[in-house]
Amino acid sequence: MSGRLFVIGTGPGNPEQMTPEALAAVDAATDFFGYGPYLDRLQLRHDQLRHASDNREELDRAGAALAMAADGAKVCVVSGGDPGIFAMAAAVCEAIENGPAAWRAVDLTILPGITAMLAVAARAGAPLGHDFCAISLSDNLKPWNIIETRLVLAAKAGFVIALYNPISRARPWQLGEAFKLLRDHLPAATPVIFGRAAGRPDERIAVQQLSQADASIADMATCIIIGSAETRIVSRPGRLDLVYTPRFMAGGNR
Amino acid sequence: MSGRLFVIGTGPGNPEQMTPEALAAVDAATDFFGYGPYLDRLQLRHDQLRHASDNREELDRAGAALAMAADGAKVCVVSGGDPGIFAMAAAVCEAIENGPAAWRAVDLTILPGITAMLAVAARAGAPLGHDFCAISLSDNLKPWNIIETRLVLAAKAGFVIALYNPISRARPWQLGEAFKLLRDHLPAATPVIFGRAAGRPDERIAVQQLSQADASIADMATCIIIGSAETRIVSRPGRLDLVYTPRFMAGGNR
Numbered sequence: 001m002s003g004r005l006f007v008i009g010t011g012p013g014n015p016e017q018m019t020p021e022a023l024a025a026v027d028a029a030t031d032f033f034g035y036g037p038y039l040d041r042l043q044l045r046h047d048q049l050r051h052a053s054d055n056r057e058e059l060d061r062a063g064a065a066l067a068m069a070a071d072g073a074k075v076c077v078v079s080g081g082d083p084g085i086f087a088m089a090a091a092v093c094e095a096i097e098n099g100p101a102a103w104r105a106v107d108l109t110i111l112p113g114i115t116a117m118l119a120v121a122a123r124a125g126a127p128l129g130h131d132f133c134a135i136s137l138s139d140n141l142k143p144w145n146i147i148e149t150r151l152v153l154a155a156k157a158g159f160v161i162a163l164y165n166p167i168s169r170a171r172p173w174q175l176g177e178a179f180k181l182l183r184d185h186l187p188a189a190t191p192v193i194f195g196r197a198a199g200r201p202d203e204r205i206a207v208q209q210l211s212q213a214d215a216s217i218a219d220m221a222t223c224i225i226i227g228s229a230e231t232r233i234v235s236r237p238g239r240l241d242l243v244y245t246p247r248f249m250a251g252g253n254r
Numbered sequence: 255m256s257g258r259l260f261v262i263g264t265g266p267g268n269p270e271q272m273t274p275e276a277l278a279a280v281d282a283a284t285d286f287f288g289y290g291p292y293l294d295r296l297q298l299r300h301d302q303l304r305h306a307s308d309n310r311e312e313l314d315r316a317g318a319a320l321a322m323a324a325d326g327a328k329v330c331v332v333s334g335g336d337p338g339i340f341a342m343a344a345a346v347c348e349a350i351e352n353g354p355a356a357w358r359a360v361d362l363t364i365l366p367g368i369t370a371m372l373a374v375a376a377r378a379g380a381p382l383g384h385d386f387c388a389i390s391l392s393d394n395l396k397p398w399n400i401i402e403t404r405l406v407l408a409a410k411a412g413f414v415i416a417l418y419n420p421i422s423r424a425r426p427w428q429l430g431e432a433f434k435l436l437r438d439h440l441p442a443a444t445p446v447i448f449g450r451a452a453g454r455p456d457e458r459i460a461v462q463q464l465s466q467a468d469a470s471i472a473d474m475a476t477c478i479i480i481g482s483a484e485t486r487i488v489s490r491p492g493r494l495d496l497v498y499t500p501r502f503m504a505g506g507n508r
Contacts, residue, residue, distance in 0.1 A: 016278070019368065021270035058501070084375040086501065090383025093498035097488045104490040110380070112372040114273065121338040122364040129344025130396075131404060133387035133413055136501075142384075143505035150385060150411045157407040158400070159387055199275075234351045236358040244347035247312070247340065247390075251397035 005069040005106050007089050009082040009113020010041045014199035017114045025076055025111055033065040034078030034088070042078065056140075058088060062095035070102040082115035086136045086164045116223035117162040120195025123205050125234070125242035127193060127225045130249075132160035137167070137174050144174070151178055155185035160231060160245055163224040167215065175215035175224070182226060186210055191233055191243045193225040194218055207233070207243055259323040259360050261343050263336040263367020264295045268453035271368045279330055279365055287319040288332030288342070296332065312345035320349055324356040336369035340390045340418045370477035371416040374449025377459050379488070379496035381447060381479045384503075386414035391421070391428050398428070405432055409439035414485060414499055417478040421469065429469035429478070436480060440464055445487055445497045447479040448472055461487070461497055
């Protein structure tokens with residue numbers, strides 16, 4: 001007997017940003033696996049069970065969810081944002097690759113969600129309007145020298161850079177180092193957007209220049225967007241500045 | 255008098271992937287600007303007006319929407335996917351920067367949506383589970399040599415690469431050239447995902463190896479995801495292969 005495994009994203013936390021198909025998956029499932037604060041975003045019925053775990057136990061959590069689905073249950077794995085961006089979908093795939101054959105037979109449905117950089121970009125203007133990249137700043141998952149190389153190549157390529165997992169108590173210096181490194185490759189006035197809890201009541205959006213960007217205002221829940229040399233700021237009297245990256249670069253065919 | 259301007263995304267076209275806040279904006283607005291096929295995704299009332307335009311007239315469309323909002327109307331600019339990713343939000347910001355002062359006073363709300371690469375990734379597994387970039391392959395908007403440079407730097411950086419606007423009748427050769435170029439920098443077996451109309455009834459997801467990737471199966475509505483050297487394929491008897499990029503790289507702190 002094989003049950004069903006949904007892997008969903010709640011979006012950044014505003015319930016109005018969660019898709020109807022993700023809500024339908026929540027309605028259909030009986031058992032929910034995820035980091036506690038993400039499970040807290042769901043309105044579960046009394047007959048639905050929470051299996052909360054710490055946010056650094058992704059692979060164990062994926063295995064537990066797969067085992068239960070392989071036994072016939074309807075299971076939902078819950079990420080914040082989009083499950084495919086630095087989140088649980090890759091952990092579930094990895095668990096399937098390395099797990100028992102029965103896990104490959106599980107009916108798996110991954111449903112996309114609004115990832116943090118999209119929500120932050122929308123609040124700031126359109127900083128991701130041109131080519132961009134997304135980098136996790138966690139050196140728990142890859143060596144720091146790889147992260148440095150990627151930051152430099154991204155700046156050279158002219159990508160806007162979205163940084164996920166910028167800082168935590170265990171990783172206090174990485175974001176400051178990233179700013180320092182990028183100052184050698186990008187203009188001093190390059191806009192840096194700090195987007196925390198976009199779309200939630202406790203939202204904080206701040207824009208600083210790269211030359212003065214202050215890593216200490218970021219926390220675990222912050223997504224950082226660093227402009228390219230093309231990124232512009234539009235001031236609006238009485239309103240927040242707009243930050244956007246033009247679609248067009250000189251030399252295109254029109 | 256100043257009205258209101260919403261800039262929304264419909265997601266890739268499955269109505270179940272459109273957020274409640276975007277639907278609420280549609281409900282609140284009276285006038286809708288966008289490319290016709292995107293406007294067709296909305297269920298409008300008889301008192302709501304469509305202003306459809308061709309998909310290459312973004313800046314004129316943004317200006318027309320801003321002018322109407324500045325006159326007091328409740329206006330909605332509609333993109334497919336997410337309005338901030340190679341779509342209308344940047345065109346609206348650009349029009350504000352270069353337009354009359356009254357446009358800066360317009361109450362502007364940009365709402366995020368599910369962008370194509372997230373929907374395609376979810377159908378394929380978790381190819382965007384590690385660092386990645388998104389590049390528009392349109393050389394209408396930037397010179398082709400910039401696109402080539404970015405592709406090579408992205409491959410060198412180890413980014414998974416999502417390609418938007420891969421091909422059109424007026425741009426038939428760019429995707430094939432991109433594959434050719436990337437073959438010099440990535441393993442022959444690198445998975446290439448062609449995702450068309452993800453989540454819609456006419457969805458087509460195909461996975462090929464980079465060495466044999468066939469640009470002619472893509473069209474305007476296709477989003478391409480090219481793996482990194484780390485991207486893996488998990489076969490599942492009787493089910494589609496899963497394509498995923500592991501969260502972890504050898505050398506991380508755990």
